[in-house]
Amino acid sequence: MEFLQPADWAEALAVKAAHPDALPIAGGTDVMVDLNFDRARPGALLDLTRVTDLTDWGTDGDWLRVGAGVTYRRLIDELAGRVPGLALASRTVGSPQIRNRGTVGGNLGSASPAGDAHPALLAAGALVELASVRGTRRVPVTEYFTGPKRSVRTPDELIAAFLVPARPGAEQFAKVGTRNAMVIAVCSFALSLDAATRTVGTGIGSAGPTPLRATEAEAFLAAELPWETRGAVPESVAARFGELVGSAARPIDDVRGSADYRRHALAVLARRALAWAWTDPGGAV
Amino acid sequence: MTVSTVAPATVEGGVGTSARRPDGILKVAGEFAYSSDLWADEMLWGATVRSPHPSAEIRAIDITAAVALPGVYAVLTAADVPGARHYGLEVVDQPVLAIDEVRYEGEPVAIVAADHPETARRAAARITVEYAVRAPVTDPEDALSRGDLVRHVPVRRFASAGGTALTADVVVTGTYEVGMQDQAFLGPESGLAVPAEDGGIDLFVATQWLHVDQKQVAACLGLPAEKVRLSLAGVGGAFGAREDLSMQVHASLLALHTGKPVKMVYGREESFFGHVHRHPARLSYEHGATRDGKLLYVKARIVLDGGAYTSSTPAVVANAATLGVGPYDVPTVVVEAYGVYTNNPPCGAMRGFGAVQACFAYESQMDKLAAEVGLDPVELRRRNAMTTGSVMPTGQLVHGPAPVADLLALVRDRPLPPAATGDPRERPGGVANTTRGEGVVRGVGYAIGIKNVCFSEGFDDFATARVRLSVVGGEPAVLVHTAAAEVGQGLVTVQAQIARTELGVTKVTVATADTSVGSAGSSSASRQTYMTGGAVRAACQAVKATVLARVGRAGELALVDGKVVASDGAVVASLVDLLGNDVVEETVEWRHKPTRPLDPVTGQGDAHVQYAFAAHRAVVDVDTELGLVRVVEIATAQDVGKAVNPQAVVGQIQGGTAQGLGLAVMEEVQVVDGVIRNPSFTDYLIPTILDMPPMAVDVLEMGDPDAPYGLRGVGEPPTISSTPAVVAAIRAATGRPLTRVPVRPEHIAL
Known part of the structure; x- marks a missing residue:
């Protein structure tokens, strides 16, 4: 197996163009598991850890642009106020050691339906920046996932960054697992309430072939929330929102939980996340 | 730690001190240096081809492509085993390498030695095995009705001669299930076999019993025992999973065949197929009592799934049967315990060894009975607690201390832990932000268990x-x-x-x-x-x-x-x-003093050496809507006779309790149609530091006059009663019946 180590971004894109079968590796928290368990034997590994551009973040107009190589640890430490939902999600990723290494770029690259970052990105209306020697494009994350571990990324493209609105809404993220740390989601839910645009964003993890939005639930809630008065959310609205989130999921029965439980838990998480986001627009605990 | 009697520790680093461990x-x-760190110059690496099917006939094995791979030194199948082609702890029934058929998923079929572990694995993948797949027998009741019985142990004891009618004013019944638990030791099966000049083998291996390995390995190699020399390599946990052979014969065969040292190390996934697990069990109980909660009789039927081979199932069945009513005085006992063969993964020794499964059932029943007669669960247990001089269902007199009531009182009288502070790590769901208190209910539960110490039933121990x-x-x-x-x-x-x-x-x-x-x-x-x-x-x-x-x-x-x-x-x-x-x-x-076999019809006999007892009180916070559990605190009390090393004793109690907690809320090898669905630490979950709470530990030292220094075996009792205590606490918080462990979120929330 070849080990390719580009020194900068331009070289990385050139190398990827020349070796479209090369598997990019940053933190290695997912790639190395597959290699160790003999589930993947890529023709080459493309080491991105020398590409310093990938570990930068900054504003880009109305957007916050975060390099694909920023670790979960840094998202928590440096960006909790700017990406509150994603920071909550980052806290649930693996162990401290994994959070020190793992990156959102890696999560997007694997495109697992259970990726912890994905629901928060969906709820926030994020864009994924893909680049190749042919150019750069920004894809709404809602259009990014095409199937289990599949995305719109073409073989010659690398994930450069993700972008979220520079002014976040009230965001929440919650994840159900069968132990209290270091666990893959049985299901997860992210919510973003944007009072300025009176819009609602949602993201569902581990309850379908891809990360999902609950579009009907979003529309329902956007129409029903008392944006004007900031009064309490009627119980019936919260309950209906939960139901709509649960029914938006497309879960299966597997070793981590049953489909029925996932729908039920998503409804509970949606109700709770709504209450927290509405009463505490500052977001994260 | 409370110590009731403290012998003066007169010798520095002697008995009764927490002498520092050299390791x-x-x-x-x-x-x-663990067994997986072993190294020898010029050594080869072994790999194992395993059956993907729980039941199949082997039509043909083609090794040509594997042998042709550069770097491969040997590819061996059953035909290459020079000595006995089967091994086993007591019953010799497990093939070294599959002969004409496979009986469980993961059964070894062929082995490879190569100069690099990756080469060995690739060669293994090139071996073509032609299987004629059969429908596996996976339901233990089906197996029982087919007569695929490993052992039936009845225990029958009647309060009055000839009085076989089981009647009482208060009767509670229940059927309980225990899932398949894995020992989850952290150091996977591994060792190094070095061919010796005398034609024998020097085997360095992580095991639990060198001599029982030696006997089996020598028989399979066709060598006298003195030519098979074993040394213990660094062992990373055992918990019963190293009682049966894993790679010992395989590495030795490859070493003798190639004339080179051969190392074998299982990966984590392979390890789930490389050792026996705790027997899954189905247990039906009927408890009869007076209106004031005095037990009159217990009737039980216990079926343990032994999987494909015998392993230690016969002894596990005997434990479940003889310890099946718990540490209580029960005038009339009718227990029927069965171990059966199926095409599920083989099951055998694991910490608690049959007593774990029974305890979950009888302690669940005791809580049910307490509710039925309107008594506090601890008071009900106290009224039935065995003491020195009690008679076991086997007729065996309990000679030594049996402080059952004292242990219960100790855990009951501990102050309860305070309410959660609001730190997310203290919530059900941990830092995953699933609740800020919504749906969270606290519950408290109790349990006590009994375990035999040392080998039983007349074994020359x-x-x-x-x-x-x-x-x-x-x-x-x-x-x-x-x-x-x-x-x-x-x-x-x-x-x-x-x-x-x-x-x-x-x-x-x-x-x-x-x-x-x-x-x-x-x-x-x-x-x-x-x-x-x-x-x-x-x-x-x-x-x-x-x-x-x-x-x-x-x-x-x-x-x-x-x-x-x-x-x-x-x-x-x-x-x-x-x-x-x-x-x-x-x-x-x-x-130790001799024991006797059990009467095969009545189950009567002085079969056990010593009894050990531990009690647990679990306090849990349950998110009743999501079904997530946070164990807040566990209090335990155990009589250890004499704490030879007090720190090590507490370590055993904490570790054993954690293993029981794991069985209560997360640990299960999920098997569907004979196939393991979660052979990894990604999906076979064991407790983390956020799942295992602080413990309050009381250690009693009530000396057993028959035992060295009065000591009582420590390792297993903590694993036995922590499971039912945690489940009792979840029941108290939720009102759910929860008849199966591990309890999963959907059992609570749906």
């Missing part, structure tokens, strides 16, 4: 110790040599402590365990401190007698701080002077 710092620093006293570098020094397996529990430390106490010598070395000394028996059944500890003590006493005989007046003399001391404290001689260049060495084979 402690190495393990914490990551420098300890012994341990051997060789102790040598000599002068080394101008100081008296002791060398202790046994074949007892240090599996992480601290046995090396304990052996040295005993030698220090018995011989009054500080400088004690414990030799690496190997088969050049007699058998120590297995590091299982909570027996090693009792048995090998007893043997070391006896060998030390023999050495002491020999030494003191040189002085005369042996009865009046003691060994203290390297000196022979008279009863008035006067120094008679120093050991250095007394010994000079002499070496005093004694080897002792030591036995």
Whole structure:
């Protein structure tokens, strides 16, 4: 197996163009598991850890642009106020050691339906920046996932960054697992309430072939929330929102939980996340 | 820690002190050499081809492509086994390599040796096995009705002669299930086999019982036992999973075949197929009692799924049967326990060994009965608690201390933990932000269990110790040599402590365990401190007698701080002077008092050596809407007879409790149609530090007059009652019946 180590971004894109079968590796928290368990034997590994551009973040107009190589640890430490939902999600990723290494770029690259970052990105209306020697494009994350571990990324493209609105809404993220740390989601839910645009964003993890939005639930809630008065959310609205989130999921029965439980838990998480986001627009605990 | 009676610790680093473990710092620093770290020049790596099917006929095996791979030195199948083609602990029924059929998913079919582990794995993948797949038998009840019985153990005892009618004012019934738990030791199966010049083999391996391995390996290699020499390599946990052979014969076969050292190390996934698991069980109970909660009878039917081969199922069934009503006085008992063969993964020894499954059922029943008669769960148990002089359902009189009521009182009287502070780590769901208190209800539950210590049913249970006293570098020094397996529990430390106490010598070395000394028996059944500890003590006493005989007046003399001391404290001689260049060495084979077989019809007989008891109180916070559980605190009380190493005792209690907590809320090898669905630590979850709460531990030391230093085996009891205590607490919080462990979120939330 070849080990390719580009020194900068331009070289990385050139190398990827020349070796479209090369598997990019940053933190290695997912790639190395597959290699160790003999589930993947890529023709080459493309080491991105020398590409310093990938570990930068900054504003880009109305957007916050975060390099694909920023670790979960840094998202928590440096960006909790700017990406509150994603920071909550980052806290649930693996162990401290994994959070020190793992990156959102890696999560997007694997495109697992259970990726912890994905629901928060969906709820926030994020864009994924893909680049190749042919150019750069920004894809709404809602259009990014095409199937289990599949995305719109073409073989010659690398994930450069993700972008979220520079002014976040009230965001929440919650994840159900069968132990209290270091666990893959049985299901997860992210919510973003944007009072300025009176819009609602949602993201569902581990309850379908891809990360999902609950579009009907979003529309329902956007129409029903008392944006004007900031009064309490009627119980019936919260309950209906939960139901709509649960029914938006497309879960299966597997070793981590049953489909029925996932729908039920998503409804509970949606109700709770709504209450927290509405009463505490500052977001994260 | 509360200690009721404390013997003065007169010897530094002796019995009763928390002497420091020699392996402690190495393990914490990551420098300890485990069996997976073994290395020899020119060594080859072994790999195993395993069946993907739970049941199939083998039509053909084609190894040509594997042999053709550069770097491959050997590819072996059943036809290449020179000696016995089967092995087993008691019943020899498991093929070294599959012969014409496979009976479980993961059964070894062929083995490969190559100069690189990756090459060995690739070669293994090139072996083509033609299977004719059969429908597996996976339901234990089906197996029972087909007659695929490993063992049936009845235990029948009646309050009045001929009185077989089971009637009572209050009757509660229940059917319970226990899922398949894995020992989840952290050091996977591994070892190094080195071919010797005499045509034999030197095998370095992580195991629980060197001599039982030696016997089986020698038989399969067709060699006399003395040509198969085993040494214990660094063991990363055992918990029963190393009782059966894994890679021992395979690596030895490859080494003899190639004439080179061969190392085998299972990966985590392979490890789930490489060892036996805890028996899944289905248990139906009926408890009859008076209106004031006095038990009149217990009737139980227990079915344990032994999987594809016998392993230790017969003894597990006997434990479940004889310990099946718990530590209670029950006038009439009718227990029928069965172990069956299926095409599920083989099950055998795991910490608690049949007592775990039974305890979950009988303690669930005791709570149900308490509710039925309107009594507090602890009070109901107290009213039925066995004591010294009680008679077991087997008719065996309980001689030693049986402080069942005291242990229950200790955990009940502990102050309850405060409410959660709001720190997310204290919530059900941990930092995953699932609740800020919504749906969270606290519950408290109790349980107590009973376990036999040492081997039972007339087994010739012994341990051997060789102790040598000599002068080394101008100081008296002791060398202790046994074949007892240090599996992480601290046995090396304990052996040295005993030698220090018995011989009054500080400088004690414990030799690496190997088969050049007699058998120590297995590091299982909570027996090693009792048995090998007893043997070391006896060998030390023999050495002491020999030494003191040189002085005369042996009865009046003691060994203290390297000196022979008279009863008035006067120094008679120093050991250095007394010994000079002499070496005093004694080897002792030591036995506990004999046990008897169970009557095959009535289940009566003095089958067990010693009984051990532990009680648990669990406090849980349950998110009743999501079904997530946070165990807030566990209080436990256990009688250990004598805490030979108090810190190690508490370590055993904490570790055992954690393993029981795991079974209560997360640990299960999920098997569907004979296929394991979660063979990884990604999906076989064990408790993390956020799942295992602080513990309040009471250690009682009520000496057993029959045991060395009065000690009682410590390792297993904590694993037995923590599971039902946690589940009882979840029931108290949720009102759900929860008849199956592990409890999953959907059992609570849906």
